[in-house]
Amino acid sequence: MRLNKGTVRLVSIVVALAAVGSLLLSACSSGQGGSSASSGTVTIEYWDWWVTQGPTIDNEIKLFQEKYPNIRIKKTTQVTDKYPELLQLAFKGGNSPDVFLIPDTPQLNEQVQQGWLMPLNKWASKEWQSTFPATAFAEGSNVLNGKIYTVPYDGPGPWLQLYVNTKLFKEAGLVDANGEVKLPKTWDEVRADAKAISRQGNGKYYGFGFGNKQKFALPWQMMMAQNAGAADAQTGFDARVGQYAWASNPVYGNWIKFFLGMKEDGSIIPNAMSMDDEMARASFADGKFAMLVGGSWNMTGWKKTNPNFQDYAVAQMPYDGQEQASYFYTSPGGKGWAISSQTKHPEETWLWFQWLNSKDAAVRWVQAGQGLRVQPEANQLEYAPTQQFAQFMKLAQNDVKMAPAPGLQHPEMNQVKQQAVQPNIQAILEGLYTGQIKDYKSALQDLEKRQNAELARAIQDAQARGTKLDTSWWTVKDWDLTKDYGPTMATSPNK
Structure with a gap:
C-alpha cells in the first residue's frame, strides 16, 4: 500500500505522540503516586524469611495493591537457615524473586559482584535519599562504586x-x-x-x-x-586488636x-x-x-x-x-531489601521496594510492634503499641553506640573473602552444653587460632589477586567501647 505525504505526516505525529506518552507514563511510574509502567496485571515475586513479621508485611501488600490494583505481590516466606542457599539457586536458575530480603551470606559486595542486585540510582533521587538519615548510605557498605544497592530498614537498637x-x-x-x-x-x-x-x-x-x-x-x-x-x-x-579474640x-x-x-x-x-x-x-x-x-x-x-x-x-x-x-x-550504611537484576518489571518492582521503605510503612511497622526503623520520625514513643514495646524503645535510646567502620574508609577490605571455619562457635557451645567438650579454654583458643589463620589466608589471597591491602586497616586502637566512635564516615553519592 502506498501512502501519500499527508498520511505519512499524520503517522509520524501519532508515533511521536505515542513515544512522548510512553515516556511520561514511565516517569510517573518512578514515584509512589504514579501508575504502573506496564498494561495489564503484573506479578511481583517477593521473598523474605520472616514469620512473626508476616502479618505486617501482608498488610503492606494489601495496602499497596489497593493503591496499585494492576500490580500483584506474591510473597514467599522461606525457612531461615535455608534462605541463602535457596536464593542462590534461584539466581542460578534465572528465576530469582523481584524483591528480596538480603541474606548475610554471601556478603553484599559478593552478591553485587555476582550480578544479583540491580543498582537503584535510576530511581534513588536526592529527594528520595533525603527521607533517610545521612548515615543510611555509605560507600563500601550499601553503596559500591557510587551505585546504591539497598538501604537499611532497621533503626539503631539492640537486636536482642x-x-x-x-x-x-x-x-x-x-x-x-x-x-x-x-x-x-x-x-x-x-x-x-x-x-x-x-x-x-x-x-x-x-x-x-x-x-x-x-x-x-x-x-x-x-x-x-x-x-x-x-x-x-x-x-x-575485636577491632581494637585487629583479630578474633x-x-x-x-x-x-x-x-x-x-x-x-x-x-x-x-x-x-x-x-x-x-x-x-x-x-x-x-x-x-x-x-x-x-x-x-x-x-x-x-x-x-x-x-x-x-x-x-x-x-x-x-x-x-x-x-x-x-x-x-x-x-x-x-555503623553507617546497612542493608534491607534489594531489587533483583533479573526482574522483568523494574518499574513496578521499584514501586514495591519504595513502598516498603517509605516513612508511612515505617510508622506502621513500629505501630505493629515489629521493631524500630531507620527513619527517626517513625520511632516515637506515641507509636508504641504496648507498654513492653515502649520499654524496648527506651532501651534503644541508650544501648547503642557508633562503632568504627574501617571498611568504609578502605573498600578494598571487601575483597577479603573469609571462609567459614568448623567447628564454629555454635558447635563449640553445643559441645560444652552437652558435655562432649570439657575444656572451654582450649576450645576457644583453637577457634581463635583457626579464625585468625583464615583471616590471614584471605588477606593474602586478596593480595595475590591484585588487591592492595594494609593489615593495619583491621586495627582501631583508639576505640573506646563505652563511647561513640567518630567522626561518622557516611557518604552518599547524590548528597
Missing part, C-alpha cells in the same frame, strides 16, 4: 533483649518494696533469679530457657557478652562459666536443646520458664500465638560486674 515473665518472678518473690518486679541487670542476678524461680517451680517451671533445635540460639545467649566487654560477641572479632578477651570464657553454672544449678528448662525458637517463645508465654533472650519479634509472635499474654517485661541484656563495659553497635 532479655524477656522476663513477671508472673513467675512475682511468685518467687523477686519484687521490690512496692511489689514491682526487680529486673536483673547482671549475670549474677540472672543466675540467682533463675535459681530462685526454679526452686519455686519445683519441676513445673524453670528460671531460664531457649530453643536451640535450629542451631542458632546458643550464640544468642552468648550475646550477653555484648554489654560486658565484647567488641562483637556475634563474630568474636574468643580466648584473648576473657569475657567469652567468663560467660561460658556463668551459663554452664545455670545449667548445673538446674535452672534451665531440660528440653532447651530440642525446642526450636518458636516453641521456646510459646513455652515462655505458657509459664514454663521465666527468662528468654530474643528480639522485638517476640512481642509480635506472642500477639499471634498467645494474644492474652501480657505478664512480661523487656530488659536490657545483662552484663558482668557492676558496670556496663560495652554496648550494641551500629
Whole structure:
C-alpha cells in the first residue's frame, strides 16, 4: 500500500505522540503516586524469611495493591537457615524473586559482584535519599562504586533483649518494696533469679530457657557478652586488636562459666536443646520458664500465638560486674531489601521496594510492634503499641553506640573473602552444653587460632589477586567501647 505525504505526516505525529506518552507514563511510574509502567496485571515475586513479621508485611501488600490494583505481590516466606542457599539457586536458575530480603551470606559486595542486585540510582533521587538519615548510605557498605544497592530498614537498637515473665518472678518473690518486679541487670542476678524461680517451680517451671533445635540460639545467649566487654560477641572479632579474640578477651570464657553454672544449678528448662525458637517463645508465654533472650519479634509472635499474654517485661541484656563495659553497635550504611537484576518489571518492582521503605510503612511497622526503623520520625514513643514495646524503645535510646567502620574508609577490605571455619562457635557451645567438650579454654583458643589463620589466608589471597591491602586497616586502637566512635564516615553519592 502506498501512502501519500499527508498520511505519512499524520503517522509520524501519532508515533511521536505515542513515544512522548510512553515516556511520561514511565516517569510517573518512578514515584509512589504514579501508575504502573506496564498494561495489564503484573506479578511481583517477593521473598523474605520472616514469620512473626508476616502479618505486617501482608498488610503492606494489601495496602499497596489497593493503591496499585494492576500490580500483584506474591510473597514467599522461606525457612531461615535455608534462605541463602535457596536464593542462590534461584539466581542460578534465572528465576530469582523481584524483591528480596538480603541474606548475610554471601556478603553484599559478593552478591553485587555476582550480578544479583540491580543498582537503584535510576530511581534513588536526592529527594528520595533525603527521607533517610545521612548515615543510611555509605560507600563500601550499601553503596559500591557510587551505585546504591539497598538501604537499611532497621533503626539503631539492640537486636536482642532479655524477656522476663513477671508472673513467675512475682511468685518467687523477686519484687521490690512496692511489689514491682526487680529486673536483673547482671549475670549474677540472672543466675540467682533463675535459681530462685526454679526452686519455686519445683519441676513445673524453670528460671531460664531457649530453643536451640535450629542451631542458632546458643550464640544468642552468648550475646550477653555484648554489654560486658565484647567488641562483637556475634563474630568474636575485636577491632581494637585487629583479630578474633574468643580466648584473648576473657569475657567469652567468663560467660561460658556463668551459663554452664545455670545449667548445673538446674535452672534451665531440660528440653532447651530440642525446642526450636518458636516453641521456646510459646513455652515462655505458657509459664514454663521465666527468662528468654530474643528480639522485638517476640512481642509480635506472642500477639499471634498467645494474644492474652501480657505478664512480661523487656530488659536490657545483662552484663558482668557492676558496670556496663560495652554496648550494641551500629555503623553507617546497612542493608534491607534489594531489587533483583533479573526482574522483568523494574518499574513496578521499584514501586514495591519504595513502598516498603517509605516513612508511612515505617510508622506502621513500629505501630505493629515489629521493631524500630531507620527513619527517626517513625520511632516515637506515641507509636508504641504496648507498654513492653515502649520499654524496648527506651532501651534503644541508650544501648547503642557508633562503632568504627574501617571498611568504609578502605573498600578494598571487601575483597577479603573469609571462609567459614568448623567447628564454629555454635558447635563449640553445643559441645560444652552437652558435655562432649570439657575444656572451654582450649576450645576457644583453637577457634581463635583457626579464625585468625583464615583471616590471614584471605588477606593474602586478596593480595595475590591484585588487591592492595594494609593489615593495619583491621586495627582501631583508639576505640573506646563505652563511647561513640567518630567522626561518622557516611557518604552518599547524590548528597
